[in-house]
Amino acid sequence: xxxxxxxxxxxxxxxxxxxxxxxxxxxxxxxxxxxxxxxxxxxxxxxxxxxxxxxxxxxxxxxxxxxxxxxxxxxxxxxxxxxxxxxxxxxxxxxxxxxxxxxxxxxxxxxxxxxxxxxxxxxxxxxxxxxxxxxxxxxxxxxxxxxxxxxxxxxxxxxxxxxxxxxxxxxxxxxxxxxxxxxxxxxxxxxxxxxxxxxxxxxxxxxxxxxxxxxxxxxxxxxxxxxxxxxxxxxxxxxxxxxxxxxxxxxxxxxxxxxxxxxxxxxxxxxxxxxxxxxxxxxxxxxxxxxxxxxxxxxxxxxxxxxxxxxxxxxxxxxxxxxxxxxxxxxxxxxxxxxxxxxxxx
Amino acid sequence: xxxxxxxxxxxxxxxxxxxxxxxxxxxxxxxxxxxxxxxxxxxxxxxxxxxxxxxxxxxxxxxxxxxxxxxxxxxxxxxxxxxxxxxxxxxxxxxxxxxxxxxxxxxxxxxxxxxxxxxxxxxxxxxxxxxxxxxxxxxxxxxxxxxxxxxxxxxxxxxxxxxxxxxxxxxxxxxxxxxxxxxxxxxxxxxxxxxxxxxxxxxxxxxxxxxxxxxxxxxxxxxxxxxxxxxxxxxxxxxxxxxxxxxxxxxxxxxxxxxxxxxxxxxxxxxxxxxxxxxxxxxxxxxxxxxxxxxxxxxxxxxxxxxxxxxxxxxxxxxxxx
Amino acid sequence: xxxxxxxxxxxxxxxxxxxxxxxxxxxxxxxxxxxxxxxxxxxxxxxxxxxxxxxxxxxxxxxxxxxxxxxxxxxxxxxxxxxxxxxxxxxxxxxxxxxxxxxxxxxxxxxxxxxxxxxxxxxxxxxxxxxxxxxxxxxxxxxxxxxxxxxxxxxxxxxxxxxxxxxxxxxxxxxxxxxxxxxxxxxxxxxxxxxxxxxx
Numbered sequence: 029x030x031x032x033x034x035x036x037x038x039x040x041x042x043x044x045x046x047x048x049x050x051x052x053x054x055x056x057x058x059x060x061x062x063x064x065x066x067x068x069x070x071x072x073x074x075x076x077x078x079x080x081x082x083x084x085x086x087x088x089x090x091x092x093x094x095x096x097x098x099x100x101x102x103x104x105x106x107x108x109x110x111x112x113x114x115x116x117x118x119x120x121x122x123x124x125x126x127x128x129x130x131x132x133x134x135x136x137x138x139x140x141x142x143x144x145x146x147x148x149x150x151x152x153x154x155x156x157x158x159x160x161x162x163x164x165x166x167x168x169x170x171x172x173x174x175x176x177x178x179x180x181x182x183x184x185x186x187x188x189x190x191x192x193x194x195x196x197x198x199x200x201x202x203x204x205x206x207x208x209x210x211x212x213x214x215x216x217x218x219x220x221x222x223x224x225x226x227x228x229x230x231x232x233x234x235x236x237x238x239x240x241x242x243x244x245x246x247x248x249x250x251x252x253x254x255x256x257x258x259x260x261x262x263x264x265x266x267x268x269x270x271x272x273x274x275x276x277x278x279x280x281x282x283x284x285x286x287x288x289x290x291x292x293x294x295x296x297x298x299x300x301x302x303x304x305x306x307x308x309x310x311x312x313x314x315x316x317x318x319x320x321x322x323x324x325x326x327x328x329x330x331x332x333x334x335x336x337x338x339x340x341x342x343x344x345x346x347x348x349x350x351x352x353x354x355x356x357x358x359x360x361x362x363x364x365x366x367x368x369x370x371x372x373x374x
Numbered sequence: 375x376x377x378x379x380x381x382x383x384x385x386x387x388x389x390x391x392x393x394x395x396x397x398x399x400x401x402x403x404x405x406x407x408x409x410x411x412x413x414x415x416x417x418x419x420x421x422x423x424x425x426x427x428x429x430x431x432x433x434x435x436x437x438x439x440x441x442x443x444x445x446x447x448x449x450x451x452x453x454x455x456x457x458x459x460x461x462x463x464x465x466x467x468x469x470x471x472x473x474x475x476x477x478x479x480x481x482x483x484x485x486x487x488x489x490x491x492x493x494x495x496x497x498x499x500x501x502x503x504x505x506x507x508x509x510x511x512x513x514x515x516x517x518x519x520x521x522x523x524x525x526x527x528x529x530x531x532x533x534x535x536x537x538x539x540x541x542x543x544x545x546x547x548x549x550x551x552x553x554x555x556x557x558x559x560x561x562x563x564x565x566x567x568x569x570x571x572x573x574x575x576x577x578x579x580x581x582x583x584x585x586x587x588x589x590x591x592x593x594x595x596x597x598x599x600x601x602x603x604x605x606x607x608x609x610x611x612x613x614x615x616x617x618x619x620x621x622x623x624x625x626x627x628x629x630x631x632x633x634x635x636x637x638x639x640x641x642x643x644x645x646x647x648x649x650x651x652x653x654x655x656x657x658x659x660x661x662x663x664x665x666x667x668x669x670x671x672x673x674x675x676x677x678x679x680x681x682x683x684x685x686x687x688x689x690x691x692x693x694x695x696x
Numbered sequence: 697x698x699x700x701x702x703x704x705x706x707x708x709x710x711x712x713x714x715x716x717x718x719x720x721x722x723x724x725x726x727x728x729x730x731x732x733x734x735x736x737x738x739x740x741x742x743x744x745x746x747x748x749x750x751x752x753x754x755x756x757x758x759x760x761x762x763x764x765x766x767x768x769x770x771x772x773x774x775x776x777x778x779x780x781x782x783x784x785x786x787x788x789x790x791x792x793x794x795x796x797x798x799x800x801x802x803x804x805x806x807x808x809x810x811x812x813x814x815x816x817x818x819x820x821x822x823x824x825x826x827x828x829x830x831x832x833x834x835x836x837x838x839x840x841x842x843x844x845x846x847x848x849x850x851x852x853x854x855x856x857x858x859x860x861x862x863x864x865x866x867x868x869x870x871x872x873x874x875x876x877x878x879x880x881x882x883x884x885x886x887x888x889x890x891x892x893x894x895x896x
Contacts, residue, residue: 164440191484220706220869275883563793587795593820
């Protein structure tokens with residue numbers, strides 16, 4: 029199966045990003061019901077079908093453009109979008125191995141990995157990379173192992189180390205992060221970095237999720253979905269650059285919401301890493317405009333109801349208080365009030 | 375992605391006697407592929423079929439986490455056990471295939487430590503060997519104090535001395551003085567961690583000395599070597615709505631047993647955390663062994679509910695509402 | 697409207713003797729002296745060495761030096777500033793041995809900076825307690841220009857580094873030992889959140 033890649037879409041300024049119908053259809057729609065609340069939506073990350081859940085780490089038509097956007101962001105602000113604590117080097121090698129093995133296995137037409145003991149040969153045909161290096165020796169790579177491999181991977185990646193009965197942020201590359209600061213979060217414990225998230229502690233989910241993750245074993249990854257909204261298909265919406273993208277929240281109207289408002293789907297296939305015993309949290313982002321969503325009437329109807337009835341605390345936390353009503357009004361044209369086709373599972 | 379079966383079929387490439395009671399097995403993939411990576415202190419569970427059932431014996435990996443062309447385990451022959459080690463010693467030959475589970479680590483190194491101290495006895499040295507391999511790439515200092523029952527049991531210790539030099543202290547009964555755990559732990563800098571692996575008496579002595587010296591529990595780590603395996607004991611339960619009896623083997627969860635019998639039931643995380651598989655208990659003559667993080671303490675003690683994806687039972691009769 | 701009402705303060709302890717310790721280091725500043733004295737009372741009769749470190753730097757102006765000097769059985773080291781105390785604490789912990797217990801008392805800023813040192817020496821939750829006292833004035837980090845501002849008492853203030861008007865979020869970073877602040881009128885220039893005294 030070959031993908032037609034978009035070589036130079038932009039995720040800022042003129043925003044030439046656009047989804048093909050295939051990309052829209054395969055997106056992992058994050059709403060299982062007509063109303064949304066946080067839940068323990070972790071499930072075994074097994075290969076299913078031919079879409080976004082086939083590969084361990086999914087690639088789509090935006091791969092090349094996204095890697096370009098990452099490189100631009102990293103160039104713009106060194107030290108801001110990639111950070112790693114010094115003792116995380118072992119975990120970085122674990123991650124490099126995991127991504128390279130996965131990509132080479134799931135997309136052999138685009139990636140190859142040959143290993144002769146510790147001498148590795150990596151080929152990335154999409155980005156024109158052909159490198160030899162020694163596994164475990166950072167001097168044989170142009171960047172630190174984590175930065176090297178994630179510059180060639182879609183999505184953000186956060187490494188969490190297990191210590192003192194909880195998880196701590198040890199390293200991360202986050203050029204697509206939604207309103208947080210990587211430098212600020214580095215070193216935080218599970219409870220601390222979830223601090224700003226409303227309700228999740230009160231409903232007991234935070235502790236349960238942590239206990240579950242501490243039992244995660246190599247070879248048995250799990251996945252979950254999260255979501256947010258953004259104005260324009262802008263990947264870099266960090267806390268640091270808030271003044272650049274926050275004003276766009278004021279330009280959304282009930283007429284233009286279809287074009288301007290994007291559903292930001294985050295697919296998180298969580299893996300335990302073998303040598304470091306760390307856990308990698310990939311955050312693979314899919315951007316779908318409301319117009320894209322509306323090409324599937326069932327999705328539009330569901331999303332209308334989800335946004336209309338969403339708990340205000342979640343709306344505020346996810347940052348779209350100012351344009352929720354406009355988005356809901358735009359989506360209402362697709363909701364005829366009938367019962368959902370997909371019933372909630374008993 | 376998730377591996378399908380959960381066990382690896384490995385070929386025994388080599389068997390060596392390292393002490394009168396311990397044999398070291400080198401295991402490789404029959405296809406020559408590399409084996410799954412692991413962290414120091416991990417173990418695999420070897421599945422040993424005997425007449426009546428399958429024994430599951432855990433053995434620590436000795437090999438380097440950075441060279442996964444093979445795994446190595448050391449098996450101590452225990453005549454008074456259930457026969458697993460005897461079977462491995464007496465019935466397995468080079469070239470045979472054995473089934474093992476992928477590595478799991480319940481005894482990892484603490485990455486933030488400023489000093490690692492290892493206290494080991496006899497076959498308890500096994501997880502330490504792979505931990506030392508892992509430490510080779512770190513700059514953090516370590517010491518190994520290893521006690522064995524005499525010169526003829528010292529081969530593994532001597533191999534470690536040859537590799538790591540002065541950081542390894544060997545205590546052979548009758549030759550060197552007895553290991554003084556209190557002295558080993560005294561006066562150590564902040565951020566020290568001690569890892570004890572050996573007979574119960576050695577572990578208990580380490581815990582006691584550490585406590586006396588004011589070490590807190592978060593700096594003391596140990597692994598006891600138990601004869602029984604992970605998993606559980608076989609049992610059966612009844613599906614209330616159809617009256618069907620489901621047999622659960624030690625290697626299966628209730629959920630898996632239900633599925634293996636051709637039925638389906640709700641589930642999501644398969645890890646005891648999400649609540650999807652919560653099921654009412656209709657009848658119970660025995661006890662439930664809850665392993666989940668979903669049910670409240672009240673629910674667990676009242677035994678009116680169970681999470682079939684992780685929990686088990688020890689009972690004469692169990693009927694659930696499915 | 698930029699969200700600021702999310703509560704995620706660090707949770708502090710109440711100082712009490714940690715079991716099993718063979719040596720106790722009690723470090724505090726300003727109003728933290730009160731908690732230090734209470735702890736010393738609870739440790740009366742404990743036959744273990746106790747070292748006291750006290751900084752007289754105090755936003756609220758409280759000073760417990762005289763009362764601390766009533767415990768001549770213990771070594772008492774004095775500092776004019778929090779930073780001096782923390783630098784000395786680093787040296788002390790470098791030489792300290794397993795069995796040491798650390799107790800910290802004072803402002804959030806002091807606790808955060810002292811914890812940065814404690815973490816360097818791998819002191820875990822069963823070896824160190826932090827009791828907050830005095831005001832809750834905040835050390836704040838500007839996410840846009842990387843500047844730290846001490847003793848912030850207002851929800852909205854002007855960053856001395858980049859000049860932007862910032863809103864202080866209720867989110868704390870243990871590594872930076874500071875609260876996060878972002879541009880207060882990022883959505884509509886001039887449209888600021890209501891001024892509010894921080895709960896200090």
